[in-house]
Amino acid sequence: MTPEGPTGVVEVVDPGPLSTLQDRGRRGWAHLGVPRAGALDGSAAALARRLVGGRPDDAVVETTVGGVVLRPHRAVTLAVTGATCAVQVGGRAVAHGAPVTVPAGARVTVGAAETGVRSYVAFAGGVDVAPVLGSRSTDTLAWVGPPRLAAGDLLPLGAAGPLPEPPAAIVVRPRDPVLRLRRGPRADWLDRAGWSRLDGTSYVVAADSDRVGLRLDGPRVARRGGELPSEGIVLGAVQVPPSGQPVVFLADHPTTGGYPVVAVVEEDDLDVCAQLRPGDEVVLRVL
């Protein structure tokens, strides 16, 4: 056992535009209308946990474009991954993508995203707020789970295990802005022309994209008219509403919906969705 207790606290000094706690999300409650939530860029969150010797279900902080300012009240080890940004501890620059030991009382500034949208901050021991329905993730659609971070919050940490061996240099290469699509349950709502319209086409990420969905602006996808009885939706579902502008459903998506899901984004490409900014171009490729 480590000498430190389970109740160390990290103060939220400035939560930025939107900072939330996220783990791997809530499973098994979709039939009650509860979105899964969970870190949008799952690989970046997992890397941050791994760098501090965390467990797979530890909760981390997810930022949105503007970063976050934190102040641990005791010495902690943390790591920042995901969207690249300047990280400072007590006013001195430290590495992104590496474990950092922060002395008690030092101010940790996770800067605005330079590329991408969401940075992740993992602490040794994990953020140990009370789980809600088995998860510490905040869902921003129905607000199940811990509330979004606010200035003055004190985040408890779990007991930290031993730090892992320092990993070899980690190089996270930027991913190409390409989303691979598999035909979905309502693929037949697009005709051949609709499919060739989607395949290889570049769309612009719309400003109202969020944790619920990545909204795409571009050539209108013509689809069959009519309505569909409401049906269950999977992560990565590509819905085409009557406007013909596709929406890719992300972690906080509603559990059911009535627009046809014509395609499903490959699971590996969901991390790409998490880091696309409004105005970025993204190419759809039909498998």
Next chain:
Amino acid sequence: MTDVEVVEVGERACLVEVEDAVAAASLATWLRGSGLRAEEVVPAARSVLVDGADPAAVRELLPRWTAHGAPPPGSVVRVEVRYTGPDLARVADHWGCTPEEVVDLHTSLEFTSTFCGFAPGFAYLAGLPADRAVPRLESPRPRVAPGSVGLADTWCGVYPTASPGGWLLIGTTDADLWDVGRAEPALLAPGTRVRFEARR
């Protein structure tokens, strides 16, 4: 074996299409008890989404299910309602009866929670006969109070939390519809049978 269709949704999920919402709720309950390994089993208006499961395993199971077997074993939940909703008279107009007769009919029926959606714990309750279908409001209210009991089409629903809403509101209940601290957070989880009682 009932007539069902399986539509694949990516590699790890499928939609099982059935006749209606009651069949979907019954199939979902049955699938949960079948030992199938799945992350989510989500009934909806005419289908059940099985997510995080091998579609082939789902196909293999289905011949053992029958839609018209025994009703789901869900218990009956009684919900006390004050029938003072702002749209009670409108529903009465629509049905060509008095507000008292709306209350009589609503309290005489047994409803079945078929699926949840729209908000956590918001259940689509089936049980109104087809000739009692009512329209939604032309423009939804920006805020419907928690506990409001509403009708739309042939559905009945109770708003668990404050939200915008376009259903015709006939009453209010104090029942605790949604509580994440309970083992079963939704009072009206799919498969639950529901009876409304008038509180005067």
